[in-house]
Amino acid sequence: MGVRSVTDNLGIQRATRDQGSEGLARMLGWFSLGLGVSALAAGSRLARAAGVDDSRTARTVLRVTGVREIGHAAVLLVPRRAGLGPWTRVAGDVLDLAATGRAYRNRCGDRRRRTGLTLAVLGGITALDLYASVRAARNRRIRPGGFAHGSVTVNRTPEEAYRFWHDFENLPRFMYHLQSVTTTGPRRSRWSAKAPAGRTVEWEAEIVDERPNEMIRWRSVDGSRVPNSGTVRFTRAAGGNGTEVRVELEYAVPGRRVGTLVAKAFGENPQQQICDDLRRFKQVIETGELTRSDGTPDGTSIQNQAKQRPARPLATHRTA
Amino acid sequence: MKANCWVAPNRVAVEEVPDPTVLNPRDAVVKVTSAAICGSDLHLLDGFIPAMKRGDVLGHEFMGEVVELGSGARDGLRVGDRVVVGFPIACGDCASCQRGLYSVCENSNPNAAIAETAMGHTPAGIFGYSHLMGGYAGGQAEYVRVPYADVGALKVGDDLPDEQVLFLSDVLPTGYMAAEMGDVKPGDVVAVWGAGPVGQFAAVSAFLLGAEQVVVIDRFPYRLRIARDRAGADTINYEETDVLDTLREMTAGRGPDVCIDAVGMEGHHPSAALHAYDRAKQAVKAETDRPHALREAILACRNGGTVSAIGAYGGFIDKFPIGSFMNRSLTLRSGQAHVQRYMRPLLERIRKGEIDPSFIITHTMGLDDAPHGYDIFKNKQDDCLKVVLKP
Numbered sequence: 172m173g174v175r176s177v178t179d180n181l182g183i184q185r186a187t188r189d190q191g192s193e194g195l196a197r198m199l200g201w202f203s204l205g206l207g208v209s210a211l212a213a214g215s216r217l218a219r220a221a222g223v224d225d226s227r228t229a230r231t232v233l234r235v236t237g238v239r240e241i242g243h244a245a246v247l248l249v250p251r252r253a254g255l256g257p258w259t260r261v262a263g264d265v266l267d268l269a270a271t272g273r274a275y276r277n278r279c280g281d282r283r284r285r286t287g288l289t290l291a292v293l294g295g296i297t298a299l300d301l302y303a304s305v306r307a308a309r310n311r312r313i314r315p316g317g318f319a320h321g322s323v324t325v326n327r328t329p330e331e332a333y334r335f336w337h338d339f340e341n342l343p344r345f346m347y348h349l350q351s352v353t354t355t356g357p358r359r360s361r362w363s364a365k366a367p368a369g370r371t372v373e374w375e376a377e378i379v380d381e382r383p384n385e386m387i388r389w390r391s392v393d394g395s396r397v398p399n400s401g402t403v404r405f406t407r408a409a410g411g412n413g414t415e416v417r418v419e420l421e422y423a424v425p426g427r428r429v430g431t432l433v434a435k436a437f438g439e440n441p442q443q444q445i446c447d448d449l450r451r452f453k454q455v456i457e458t459g460e461l462t463r464s465d466g467t468p469d470g471t472s473i474q475n476q477a478k479q480r481p482a483r484p485l486a487t488h489r490t491a
Numbered sequence: 492m493k494a495n496c497w498v499a500p501n502r503v504a505v506e507e508v509p510d511p512t513v514l515n516p517r518d519a520v521v522k523v524t525s526a527a528i529c530g531s532d533l534h535l536l537d538g539f540i541p542a543m544k545r546g547d548v549l550g551h552e553f554m555g556e557v558v559e560l561g562s563g564a565r566d567g568l569r570v571g572d573r574v575v576v577g578f579p580i581a582c583g584d585c586a587s588c589q590r591g592l593y594s595v596c597e598n599s600n601p602n603a604a605i606a607e608t609a610m611g612h613t614p615a616g617i618f619g620y621s622h623l624m625g626g627y628a629g630g631q632a633e634y635v636r637v638p639y640a641d642v643g644a645l646k647v648g649d650d651l652p653d654e655q656v657l658f659l660s661d662v663l664p665t666g667y668m669a670a671e672m673g674d675v676k677p678g679d680v681v682a683v684w685g686a687g688p689v690g691q692f693a694a695v696s697a698f699l700l701g702a703e704q705v706v707v708i709d710r711f712p713y714r715l716r717i718a719r720d721r722a723g724a725d726t727i728n729y730e731e732t733d734v735l736d737t738l739r740e741m742t743a744g745r746g747p748d749v750c751i752d753a754v755g756m757e758g759h760h761p762s763a764a765l766h767a768y769d770r771a772k773q774a775v776k777a778e779t780d781r782p783h784a785l786r787e788a789i790l791a792c793r794n795g796g797t798v799s800a801i802g803a804y805g806g807f808i809d810k811f812p813i814g815s816f817m818n819r820s821l822t823l824r825s826g827q828a829h830v831q832r833y834m835r836p837l838l839e840r841i842r843k844g845e846i847d848p849s850f851i852i853t854h855t856m857g858l859d860d861a862p863h864g865y866d867i868f869k870n871k872q873d874d875c876l877k878v879v880l881k882p
């Protein structure tokens with residue numbers, strides 16, 4: 172599963188999940204299982220069909236191939252391995268093609284015809300496996316699972332809201348997990364997020380789509396250790412009462428190494444965080460500052476609400 | 492500095508706390524010259540507002556002198572200015588503020604999520620009024636931090652004493668808004684439940700808006716006397732006569748055009764049994780508020796009239812007379828006062844001598860005596876109507 176963009180009913184491109192590549196990997200998995208089981212259970216008939224029933228070695232190779240196919244099936248059908256699966260099949264296909272090619276050269280007559288047919292079928296399967304692998308790899312840039320969204324209405328025009336957001340260097344003002352965003356090119360920026368123990372996590376992002384005053388879409392560039400993407404859309408609120416701002420974030424699922432980095436970069440609960448971010452975005456763009464009270468001196472954060480200080484001035488901020 | 496702090500239900504104490512300072516560009520720090528105790532503070536004292544913490548500095552009615560300003564102060568506020576501060580904290584920039592609905596400012600409650608859980612959407616932050624309303628330190632202290640000071644702090648000049656302008660911070664605009672929400676028109680008969688400071692100013696304001704007769708209802712004779720003598724109202728002591736009968740009689744059966752509930756969540760009922768019923772439900776949290784006055788105001792109101800609920804409620808009530816309300820085409824309006832909307836025009840009325848708000852003050856004492864002030868105000872001792880603290 173990965174991310175693909177579709178055009179929604181507002182005519183705006185947005186991120187969506189790609190279920191197609193997962194489906195294909197699954198189908199190939201079942202195909203491998205069928206092939207593996209028949210190679211083991213009905214090896215001689217399969218050997219005849221492939222035109223190699225005359226060789227003891229070929230029958231041994233077929234049995235080994237059967238075991239291998241069952242391995243592919245396991246890799247493809249157990250979901251957490253789905254990303255790697257197609258490549259193991261491609262490797263197997265190459266072996267099969269090599270073995271069958273040798274058999275083809277050594278055969279003649281009807282056997283040669285049947286071996287030729289097998290070669291053609293294998294070629295087709297290899298192409299399919301290659302396609303599935305490439306597609307899965309492309310989608311693996313963003314791992315499955317993480318999706319957060321939020322919305323807020325701000326008393327600003329879509330132009331003002333867009334302009335503020337489009338300058339990514341403004342984001343750390345209201346996205347607390349970010350330490351800085353530095354613009355490195357017209358569409359490129361370098362993001363750095365706070366991680367525990369005073370460390371930082373960094374990645375490069377690029378704007379992949381934008382429509383002035385309507386939408387900005389960005390994603391981390393290939394090879395980023397923190398794969399993520401985001402879309403923000405600005406629409407005029409009903410009656411012209413400000414602008415509705417809607418944000419969608421997609422990020423790797425925590426759990427693996429990449430996931431741990433993402434957890435550091437986006438906090439433990441990205442859904443909650445985006446709600447806080449949007450509240451603070453509203454505060455900053457409307458009032459010019461973050462709302463702070465004595466009970467919540469660090470500003471709006473659902474997490475901090477549970478650990479309120481008493482509503483009395485902070486000792487550390489003593490006036491002279 | 493010294494500040495009056497919430498300790499536990501029914502306990503406040505003056506404690507030594509750090510001085511406040513500017514946290515944000517639009518902040519001011521105000522040296523408090525006068526701070527009052529409000530009926531709303533009693534709801535905190537009695538433990539009916541959730542999300543209080545030990546050590547919270549109380550107080551949302553205060554005035555004083557600007558002693559420190561943030562770098563981003565707008566509107567020409569200067570160090571040394573004498574200011575009165577409105578109790579709702581309002582940014583002035585959000586859609587609600589720009590519509591004049593300052594007490595539902597969309598940005599001033601940093602704890603919006605808690606309030607949304609309890610109320611659906613969040614109201615504004617309020618000074619010294621629980622963590623549900625933002626967790627802001629209040630002004631019953633020597634100094635107080637005022638966020639968005641360019642919106643919240645009104646310069647009042649030096650021509651009027653504190654006693655004349657202090658109540659611009661809350662109860663005067665609140666009473667005025669009660670009458671305004673009631674849509675009081677010339678010739679109207681207006682009934683006001685509660686002869687506390689809010690009820691007194693609601694009565695005064697009803698007359699300012701042209702009411703022909705105002706009837707104030709309470710059970711404390713000294714408060715009713717002030718309503719008669721200073722606000723020019725008729726009065727009903729609900730412990731002596733039946734309120735609905737008396738109002739029906741006074742209006743020859745019609746009922747008042749406008750009914751104002753200036754009592755709120757801690758209403759008292761003359762029938763010990765009925766009072767006990769709501770008190771018990773409140774104690775087990777089956778309802779959080781005791782709406783005696785609100786129920787009565789709805790039943791009393793004339794067909795097609797308006798009920799203005801200015802008394803504070805916190806949560807849920809029982810036995811809301813929805814049948815009476817619906818079948819008789821009533822209108823119900825409510826809200827925390829949008830103080831900033833009324834401060835300037837009411838200051839002008841004070842300057843012109845149309846209102847002298849100082850008549851409600853019965854006690855003036857030092858900040859150190861705040862616990863005593865809370866005690867006599869809550870228990871209606873020593874004919875207490877309003878306590879002003881002088882830090």
Ligand SMILES: NC(=O)c1ccc[n+]([C@@H]2O[C@H](COP(=O)([O-])OP(=O)(O)OC[C@H]3O[C@@H](n4cnc5c(N)ncnc54)[C@H](O)[C@@H]3O)[C@@H](O)[C@H]2O)c1
Nearest residue numbers: 530531665685687688689754755758759801802803827828
């Ligand atoms: N909406 C706002 O912005 C706002 C602002 C300030 C205060 N308030 C609220 O207004 C209310 C009044 O404030 P206050 O400072 O005048 O308080 P207060 O305690 O001095 O006055 C309340 C009065 O109501 C009387 N009362 C109680 N039960 C009654 C009943 N059943 N019928 C008639 N009178 C009854 C009490 O005897 C008392 O005199 C409080 O609930 C307070 O929280 C609201």
Ligand SMILES: [Zn+2]
Nearest residue numbers: 529530531661
């Ligand atoms: Zn008050």
Ligand SMILES: [Zn+2]
Nearest residue numbers: 582585588596
């Ligand atoms: Zn506002």
